Amino acid sequence: MQGDYGYVVLFLLIAVGFAAFTLILPAALRSLKVIPQKPSAVKGTAFECGMEPIGQAWSQFNFRYYFYALAFLVIDVLVVFLYPWAVSARGLGVAGLVVILTLVGIVMVGYVYAWKKGVLKWT
Amino acid sequence: MVTFDLVFPAWQFKGLPPDWPGGFWWHFIVFSIIILAFVLTLVIMFIWFERRTLGRMQARMGPNRVGPFGLLQAMADAIKVMLKEDIVPNGADKLVHLLAPLVAFVPVLMVFAVMPFQDGAALVNLNIGVLYVMAVSSISTLGIFMAGWGSNNKYTLISAMRDVASVVSYEIPVVLSLAGIVLLAGSLSLNDIVRSQAQSVPFVLLQPLGFIVFFLGGMAEINRSPFDLLEADSEIVAGFHTEYSGMKFALFYLAEYAEALVLSTLVATFFLGGWGGPLLPPWLWLIVKSWAVFFVLVWIRATVPRVRIDQLMTFSWKFLFPLALLNLVVTAVEVVAWPEALPVLLIPVNIAVGAVLVILLSRNFKPGGSQVEA
Numbered sequence: 001m002q003g004d005y006g007y008v009v010l011f012l013l014i015a016v017g018f019a020a021f022t023l024i025l026p027a028a029l030r031s032l033k034v035i036p037q038k039p040s041a042v043k044g045t046a047f048e049c050g051m052e053p054i055g056q057a058w059s060q061f062n063f064r065y066y067f068y069a070l071a072f073l074v075i076d077v078l079v080v081f082l083y084p085w086a087v088s089a090r091g092l093g094v095a096g097l098v099v100i101l102t103l104v105g106i107v108m109v110g111y112v113y114a115w116k117k118g119v120l121k122w123t
Numbered sequence: 124m125v126t127f128d129l130v131f132p133a134w135q136f137k138g139l140p141p142d143w144p145g146g147f148w149w150h151f152i153v154f155s156i157i158i159l160a161f162v163l164t165l166v167i168m169f170i171w172f173e174r175r176t177l178g179r180m181q182a183r184m185g186p187n188r189v190g191p192f193g194l195l196q197a198m199a200d201a202i203k204v205m206l207k208e209d210i211v212p213n214g215a216d217k218l219v220h221l222l223a224p225l226v227a228f229v230p231v232l233m234v235f236a237v238m239p240f241q242d243g244a245a246l247v248n249l250n251i252g253v254l255y256v257m258a259v260s261s262i263s264t265l266g267i268f269m270a271g272w273g274s275n276n277k278y279t280l281i282s283a284m285r286d287v288a289s290v291v292s293y294e295i296p297v298v299l300s301l302a303g304i305v306l307l308a309g310s311l312s313l314n315d316i317v318r319s320q321a322q323s324v325p326f327v328l329l330q331p332l333g334f335i336v337f338f339l340g341g342m343a344e345i346n347r348s349p350f351d352l353l354e355a356d357s358e359i360v361a362g363f364h365t366e367y368s369g370m371k372f373a374l375f376y377l378a379e380y381a382e383a384l385v386l387s388t389l390v391a392t393f394f395l396g397g398w399g400g401p402l403l404p405p406w407l408w409l410i411v412k413s414w415a416v417f418f419v420l421v422w423i424r425a426t427v428p429r430v431r432i433d434q435l436m437t438f439s440w441k442f443l444f445p446l447a448l449l450n451l452v453v454t455a456v457e458v459v460a461w462p463e464a465l466p467v468l469l470i471p472v473n474i475a476v477g478a479v480l481v482i483l484l485s486r487n488f489k490p491g492g493s494q495v496e497a
Contacts, residue, residue, distance in 0.1 A: 007151060007247035008236055008255075014155050015232040019225040026209050026370045034399060035369070036208045044213035046276035047365055056214065057277045065288040068436065072291045075444075079298045082451070083254060087303040090462050097459045101452070108448075120440045121405060122433035 067119040071111070078107045154246035158235045165410070166380045167197040172414075173380075173421050174404035180425040207369040212275060213365065219271040219273030224367070224374035227266025233259045238316040238388060241398050241405040252313040253305060257298055260344075260385060262379060264290045266351070267363050270375070274366035282353040282362035285432060289343050289350060299447035300333040303454040304393050317397030323466045325396040332450040332477035334394045336443050341390070343435065345382035348424040352432055368497035383420060387413040442488050449480055 029035045046053045085092065085100050114120055152385045171186070171194055178185025186193035211220055237252045239245040249255050264286060271283020304326055308316040320326055343350040354362035364375045391397060391412035398405030400412075430438070452478055457469060 004247045004249055006147075006233050008233075008249070010151055011155060011158075011236045011246060012229070012233060014159075016225065017228045018159070018232070019228045022370050022374055023225060025209055026205065028205065029205070030209065035206055038208070039210075041213075043210055044215065046212050046274065047360060048277060049360065053277070057275045058272075058332070059282045061284070063284045063288075065284075065291060065436070068288065068440070071440075072295060075295050076298075079295065079302070082299075082302050083305065083311070086302045086455075087309060087311055089306050089458055090309055097455055099399065100455070104452070115441070120437070122436050 064122065067114070068101065071114055071119065074107060074110060138461065151246070157240070158232075158238075158246060158357070161240070162232060162235060162381055162384065165384050165413070166377060169380050169384060169417055170197045172417070173424075176418070176421045177425055180422070180489065190336055201373065204373045207372075209369040210366075211370070212366050214275040216275065219269050221371075223266050223270035223273055224378070225266070225370045227263045228374050228378040228381070230259050230262040230266075231378050231385055234385050235388075237313055238392065239317055239398060242407060243314060244406075245314060245328040248312055248314050251311045253301055253311045253316075256313070256389065257294075257301070260293065261290065263382065266378070270367065271363040274363075277364055277366050278359040279363050282359050282365075286346065286353040286363065288432070289346065289352065289435055289439075292436050293340040293343040293443070296336050296439060296443035296447040297344060299444070299451055300330075300336040300340065301329050301393065303333040303451050306451075306454050306458050313392055313397075315393055317399060320396045321399035324470070325394060325399075326387055327394040328470045329466060329473055330454065331474050332446060332480060333454075334390075335477075335481070336447045336450065337393065338390060340439070340443055340447075341386045342420065342423070345379075346384050347383060347386075347420055349427040349429050350435060351429065352435060355429060357407075383417060384413065387416040387420070390416045430478070437488075442484060446480060446484055450477070469485065 026035055030037050046057070080105060082100065085096055089096060174196070175185040175187075175193065186196035189195045189199045211217060234256055236246045237249050237255055239248065263430070267286045268283045271279040271281075274280075304316060305311055307326060307329060308319040310316060316326075323329075346353055348382070353359075356362075360367075364372055367375060388409065391409060395412045395416070396408075397412075398409045400408035403411070453473075456471075461469075
């Protein structure tokens with residue numbers, strides 16, 4: 001069992017190594033003068049369709065999906081409970097089904113409320 | 124019946140025997156090489172295939188100069204992009220800007236660690252495979268967000284925000300539609316899911332609704348057209364990778380197509396029977412099925428125009444999510460009420476239920492029309 005996750009971690013090392021290699025390669029080639037390196041003021045500015053950028057991008061930003069994210073959290077937690085039940089649904093039978101449907105029903109009340117309240121609306 | 128496996132027994136490679144000396148490391152080395160070769164080869168082939176097919180669908184040639192039928196175009200692009208100057212904007216967060224492509228690409232590669240290429244032939248056959256796939260594949264969103272935020276460019280920031288919005292919305296229908304598969308198979312292991320399909324029928328017949336939800340939701344999660352709002356060229360330049368050049372850009376490009384490959388192989392594994400199939404060797408069946416799914420992806424890209432952000436959110440929350448939930452409830456009732464039911468009887472029932480639900484929901488579904496109002 002532990003060996004299984006050992007494989008996952010080892011493969012993570014391989015994957016990170018592969019990605020890091022492709023990132024380090026240009027740096028190595030640059031030091032060998034294969035890749036050009038001529039920075040300039042215009043090159044260094046952020047590209048915003050040719051206009052000179054005004055101010056930083058790191059400012060206050062209305063990302064609008066705050067309520068979607070909240071609803072996502074609630075329902076995602078529900079889904080975490082659904083998976084263990086789904087694996088053993090045959091063994092748990094009708095009793096398990098009733099319990100899970102009750103749980104889903106409770107969360108769905110919140111979903112319907114959010115919908116009626118107009119939260120699931122991109123304003 | 125003479126099958127491919129009998130003619131070429133060498134293709135029946137299922138990993139090394141467990142009593143092999145140092146078997147753990149040999150298994151790891153062999154399967155790491157197999158996965159890297161599988162991903163890189165198929166990604167290059169998919170890039171070529173997409174460009175050629177899109178060309179054909181748009182009544183033009185597509186790349187046809189480099190190599191036979193333009194097959195080596197991706198290689199030429201790779202060499203070109205490797206020799207480009209690496210430009211980092213002055214105001215950027217240098218570390219985040221550097222690490223973003225890595226964070227975006229690594230999780231996509233990690234998904235293949237549990238992908239069964241044949242019966243039992245995977246790097247690791249985790250008993251929580253489905254959960255692992257869903258958890259790991261969501262991490263690449265973080266890489267895209269890092270790219271958008273670290274570039275210090277307003278358009279990349281908007282693009283990153285859009286990506287998070289789409290992933291937050293489409294994660295739920297995707298995960299719920301897979302719960303139906305888990306119910307039928309009774310296991311979270313990918314190999315067991317494929318094996319239970321080999322014993323009955325491909326789950327696309329038993330879960331037509333789940334298939335539709337997973338396919339559309341997956342397309343939105345990997346930002347394929349028509350859900351590619353974060354790369355909407357007409358609005359926000361090139362999206363999150365506007366400020367990237369050279370190998371960093373190449374890594375994003377690679378990650379994008381590797382995600383398309385992940386979606387194709389996952390749809391093939393969960394719904395189309397994975398490695399199961401007659402005559403051909405199992406790994407070839409997996410490639411053939413993935414390729415067929417990818418062709419549908421390209422076809423949709425050539426056909427459907429890009430959606431608007433409010434339509435994107437509405438489509439997930441008010442259409443796909445109720446559909447996925449109803450599908451799960453129907454499947455659960457079927458599994459509990461008739462645990463030993465024949466698939467032959469359930470197939471017409473499920474297809475009929477799916478069709479009725481889709482028609483009913485789409486009658487009540489208004490994607491906003493011409494106004495930004497859902």
